[in-house]
Amino acid sequence: MSVGKGWVKGIITKVLSSVRYIIKLIGSGISRYVHVSAIKPCIAVNTQLLEPKLPMVVNDMPDVNPVDKDPVLLSQDIPDINLDSDRDVENNFISNPEIREESTEGPNQVDEGNSMILRRSQRLRKAPDRLNLLSSAIADQLKGLFVLFAGHFIKNAADLLDSCNSAKSEDLFFDSEEKCLVLLKYVIKTLQIVFLYDSQNFLNKERFETLMQPVVDQLENPLGGIENLKERATELLIPCISQFAVATNDDSLWKLLNYQILLKTRHNDADIRLTALDCLVAMATQLGSSWLPLLAESVPFLAELLEDGDQRIEMMTKEAIRKLEQILGEPLEKYF
Secondary structure (H helix, E strand, O other): OEEOOEEEEEEEEEEOOOOEEEEEEOOOOOEEEEEHHHEEEOOOOOHHHOOOOOOOOOOOOOOOOOOOOOOEEEOOOOOEEOOOOHHHHHHHHHHOHHHHHHHOOOOOOOOOOOOOOOOOOOOOOOOOOOOOOOHHHHHHHHOHHHHHHHOOOHHHHHHHHHHOOOOOOOOOOOOOHHHHHHHHHHHHHHHHHHHHOOOOOOOOHHHHHHHHHHHHHHHHOOOOOHHHHHHHHHHHHHHHHHHHHHHHOOHHHHHHHHHHHHHHOOOOOHHHHHHHHHHHHHHHHHHHHHHHHHHHHHHHHHHHHHOOOOHHHHHHHHHHHHHHHHHHOOOOHHHO
8 A cells, every 4th residue: 555655565354345445454453444546466475364355456556665575555544443343344334434435336437546347238128029949948937927928029929930831931941941840849839838828818819810820820831741740730739729719718719710720621631631620629629618609610611521532531520520529518410
């Protein structure tokens, strides 16, 4: 520490803030409050006396009569304090307005002579507007809380579904089909979780219209091959669409969703027709007796499937009708 044109020796015993320390003078044993600008490092007499977290180089100071064997050099123009107890230290620290003012300086305040500059981040916080591969894991943990933020990325989710649908887009989101399949998996899974934990009418008409077509069109997305589509539909897509219907909770919107699923039963590929039929039954299972008003428009499509040239489809359609009878609680033979 500088004294006019000289320095005295001391050891840092307590760190009060980023710019204030308590230093004990070697020899006299007197302790003083010291600002960082009045400290210059030197070689310690006993390194065990130094705390491991204390800065070894605090500030650049001019070399004026340095003492090479002392831990720190400091100025004597600082009042002595009593260090009989920790409470005395705290009382002295609180009662000294100069120390209290400097110790509460904001991180943007830069002291002259202090070479380290700390600044508060100016990055703006904003709501998420897109999905990533972590979204499904976060949604699964936050459950209903995640639904509060889901409205910000609904449009992005719809765009991703279309850009990973090889039946709708020639230029996929990724050049690699494998990457697109991974992305598709997590987008569908995230949406399913959102629909599952929606208890506050999150799916209004606008959001329903944004998501409905991209989601239903996944029933005919041949990305990765038909076998991959069938597996994806069973594990992710059909549960997502059926939960989508439950979360909508609007019979007028159910009619739109049901009709779009029925249209997929007229696809040229028999496996896709079967997938759409499974989706229809899953939706009816979720809605229960509420699906009854949708039966009338579904009958013509089911009749077409009963007369399909593929025996698998004819057999699966009869099985689907039996399940619908159990769900609705009435026989359906009179409709065919």
